[in-house]
């Protein structure tokens with residue numbers, strides 16, 4: 001599990017699979033382990049046992065939620081699973097996913113990754129059509145929107161296509177119906193990853209947030225669900241239909257910079273390779289003379305290797321992490337975060353004493369964590385600390401599935417680079433350039449979402465971002 005000491009959070013991981021054997025639940029459980037870094041507040045799964053949907057959800061991690069007894073009770077050939085970090089209000093079991101939606105004798109279970117940016121307006125409209133809500137989440141808005149569209153069309157491909165038209169924001173989802181039909185879909189702009197995997201010999205077909213989850217199942221990744229595409233996993237294989245086409249796409253650049261596992265491949269690009277190139281590009285634009293490069297573990301490690309390699313500097317693990325402390329950013333309360341930062345890192349004094357150090361990380365969010373790390377290195381005897389950040393400054397909130405602090409809390413939204421340097425007490429500080437970022441990721445700029453760096457949101461005009469911001473602030 002990777003560690004992050006700032007306060008930026010992913011908003012979930014999903015998996016859906018169909019297998020010839022009756023052990024879908026055990027496979028989903030394995031897949032959820034591989035996605036645990038995407039959310040640690042709650043998790044759950046729903047499986048179709050040949051007759052009906054059965055599910056189990058709990059607050060907590062995958063290892064705490066499922067045991068062999070539960071997984072055996074959930075026997076079946078198809079199912080979906082979810083790990084959650086909330087981006088909209090509510091962290092109770094009610095808000096845990098998958099969400100079971102019942103409608104006129106029919107039902108489906110839904111799990112998704114993303115944020116429906118116009119969910120406040122859509123909830124109002126659905127309420128006036130008679131839908132009764134039990135949570136304040138966008139998950140329920142998405143579920144009722146699908147139910148409404150399915151009621152009109154009787155077809156999940158078209159229902160999901162209609163939701164792509166009506167809902168702004170991001171969703172990469174998996175859905176299983178009361179008769180065991182299993183779908184995956186991605187919004188028209190394709191913000192969040194969702195890949196497809198298979199192992200024909202076992203009749204195994206998978207959709208998952210990351211290819212690392214396909215790998216752990218011993219299956220092969222065969223591609224990415226396209227923006228605007230709906231896929232159906234059946235006994236015979238994967239049926240794919242692009243339901244809606246968009247003039248532009250907007251893959252979240254942060255998946256490559258930080259969120260996804262380095263061993264995952266998104267849109268054909270290995271995340272590790274992208275991070276390594278980001279480190280090299282940072283070194284090209286900001287070549288420092290120093291004794292060593294130290295990564296902030298674990299988030300800065302791959303970019304630090306690229307930086308060190310480009311300049312021929314030694315890469316030293318000068319900060320040791322206590323692996324038994326949970327990821328700080330995933331813990332919602334500030335005081336818990338503060339406590340865990342102190343618990344989490346310790347400098348290796350003999351390695352850093354009297355040295356000039358380039359410290360590499362992927363982002364500075366509020367600046368408080370970086371300030372503590374610089375202080376740690378100095379207290380360990382470092383002579384100079386130069387901070388290099390492999391992503392450009394984050395200046396705007398995210399309304400598409402990532403739990404960033406709001407605008408003013410982002411240090412780069414109100415301070416210049418020089419002011420940030422002084423705040424974190426570094427001797428030098430530099431960020432990646434936007435060009436270096438796009439080049440390092442290897443995806444054309446027009447295909448990426450860069451909104452938290454530029455303030456230019458690729459959303460349709462239907463989302464009222466001030467209502468959304470108020471609603472997100474309730475969390």
Ligand code: SF4
Nearest residue numbers: 252253398449451452
């Ligand atoms: S605003 Fe930033 S974090 Fe949010 S989807 Fe866009 S690139 Fe990703």
